[in-house]
Amino acid sequence: MQFSKFGEKLAGNTGIFQLMDDFSASLNSEQPMQMLGGGNPSHIPEVLECFRQALLALINDPHRFAAFLGNYDAPQGNFEFISALATMLRDQCGWDVTEENITLTNGSQNAFFFLFNLLAGEMPDGQHKKILLPLTPEYIGYTDVGLSENLFATEKPVLEMIDRRTFKYGINFDKLNVTGDIGAICVSRPTNPTGNVLTDDEIAHLDRLAKIHNIPLIIDNAYGTPFPKIISTDIQPHWNKNTITCMSLSKLGLPAARTGIIIADKPIVKAISAMSAIVNLSPGGLGASLATEMVRTGEILAISNQMVKPYYAQKAEQAMQWFDEAMGDTEGYIHKPEGAIFLWLWFKGLPISSQELYERLKRRGTLVCPGHYFFPGINEDWQHKHECIRITYSQSNDDVRTGIGKIAEEVKRAYREAKE
Ligand SMILES: Cc1ncc(COP(=O)(O)O)c(C=O)c1O
Numbered sequence: 001m002q003f004s005k006f007g008e009k010l011a012g013n014t015g016i017f018q019l020m021d022d023f024s025a026s027l028n029s030e031q032p033m034q035m036l037g038g039g040n041p042s043h044i045p046e047v048l049e050c051f052r053q054a055l056l057a058l059i060n061d062p063h064r065f066a067a068f069l070g071n072y073d074a075p076q077g078n079f080e081f082i083s084a085l086a087t088m089l090r091d092q093c094g095w096d097v098t099e100e101n102i103t104l105t106n107g108s109q110n111a112f113f114f115l116f117n118l119l120a121g122e123m124p125d126g127q128h129k130k131i132l133l134p135l136t137p138e139y140i141g142y143t144d145v146g147l148s149e150n151l152f153a154t155e156k157p158v159l160e161m162i163d164r165r166t167f168k169y170g171i172n173f174d175k176l177n178v179t180g181d182i183g184a185i186c187v188s189r190p191t192n193p194t195g196n197v198l199t200d201d202e203i204a205h206l207d208r209l210a211k212i213h214n215i216p217l218i219i220d221n222a223y224g225t226p227f228p229k230i231i232s233t234d235i236q237p238h239w240n241k242n243t244i245t246c247m248s249l250s251k252l253g254l255p256a257a258r259t260g261i262i263i264a265d266k267p268i269v270k271a272i273s274a275m276s277a278i279v280n281l282s283p284g285g286l287g288a289s290l291a292t293e294m295v296r297t298g299e300i301l302a303i304s305n306q307m308v309k310p311y312y313a314q315k316a317e318q319a320m321q322w323f324d325e326a327m328g329d330t331e332g333y334i335h336k337p338e339g340a341i342f343l344w345l346w347f348k349g350l351p352i353s354s355q356e357l358y359e360r361l362k363r364r365g366t367l368v369c370p371g372h373y374f375f376p377g378i379n380e381d382w383q384h385k386h387e388c389i390r391i392t393y394s395q396s397n398d399d400v401r402t403g404i405g406k407i408a409e410e411v412k413r414a415y416r417e418a419k420e
Helices: 005-010 015-028 045-059 062-070 079-093 107-119 200-212 266-280 286-297 299-327 354-363 383-387 397-419
Strands: 102-106 128-133 152-154 158-161 166-170 182-188 217-220 243-248 259-263 333-335 342-346 388-392
Touching: 045 062, 045 286, 045 299, 062 286, 079 102, 079 286, 079 299, 102 107, 102 266, 107 128, 107 182, 107 217, 107 243, 107 259, 107 266, 182 200, 200 217, 259 266, 259 286, 286 299, 299 342, 299 397, 354 383, 354 388, 354 397, 383 388, 388 397
Parallel strands: 128 152, 128 182, 166 333, 182 217, 217 243
Antiparallel strands: 102 259, 158 166, 243 259, 333 342, 342 388
16 A cells, blocks of 8 residues: 555654553553653642543533543634633733633643644745754654645754752753744753753743744643642743743643643644644543633642652652762763753663663563654754663553663663673
């Protein structure tokens, strides 16, 4: 059978497909596996209990229950949820938003497919526009969403060593070039895979650049503030009419609800809603219905601040300690985890590729994410592409500790073999 160009591009063997496929394979595997590769959030018992109570309240209200399962929403999404959210964002963040500034999607992955292809690719005047990613490594899920080739422009980051085990990337503002073929700037904040959280100053700088060049700034706030708040630095949420802020209910603990949220100027909201009608008729409403009361009452903020944030801060700290102990004197660095649910590990001078390390670990029952997928827009060879892997610490402590132990063993073996 012959596939179209569209089919070949989207049905190919992409990094995001490998990641999600590995994840379901590990869930169904008979052999115990440490699934440190994916981005699944933890099952936090207190948070699950809040969702269970919210679901019970919904089920026990016949009118709301009928609407929960029995209605299509408008292409913009569930209006009650959108309205509660607009109020919360005005009150909590001081953003000048109304219902007309918010649209929902089937997860924020769906939002990026729409946004990137809306703002970049082949333009009506024949020009080819790109999305500028000011900081790489960047989220693996962006890499293959472009319907046209060559969708990303980027610049290698600057690197700062913090101590004997930690380092941090930063945007290379001196080299960052917003050329005429850039259709939008996009950053994840916190950044997946590194856990970097751009400061308010860095965001203000990007905001200025975007405004000067009359292009939107997209902020992927999947782990950010005001919810789910998987952030350990003190930063302000950012939005204005030139910013497109994307949020999600997934990392709060509801990935199966597939609820993405776009907060943007009205023309963008209208455009995305129109695209949603073609692709989905309307976005799924289960997550929105479930979370409406939590947004109205502010419970979603309490869950984020009091349960989700401290839980992941503790997990990150613990995982760093296990990595340090397991590596001992062997060279191996961690990107300073300021947010999100990952450790980005750098094995300087690793004699095998990160793909080969992934394969060796997979054979031993530990799934990680090889680093080379996280560099959309960097075509040149760069050591960080081959020497880094991403792991998540959202899984059980046993799995994280065992997995980290096996990673250290395999890395040490690779260094040793190269010397022999
Ligand atoms: C930075 C980032 N953005 C977006 C997404 C997509 O999440 P979802 O489609 O579940 O909202 C993820 C998922 O891992 C992510 O890490």
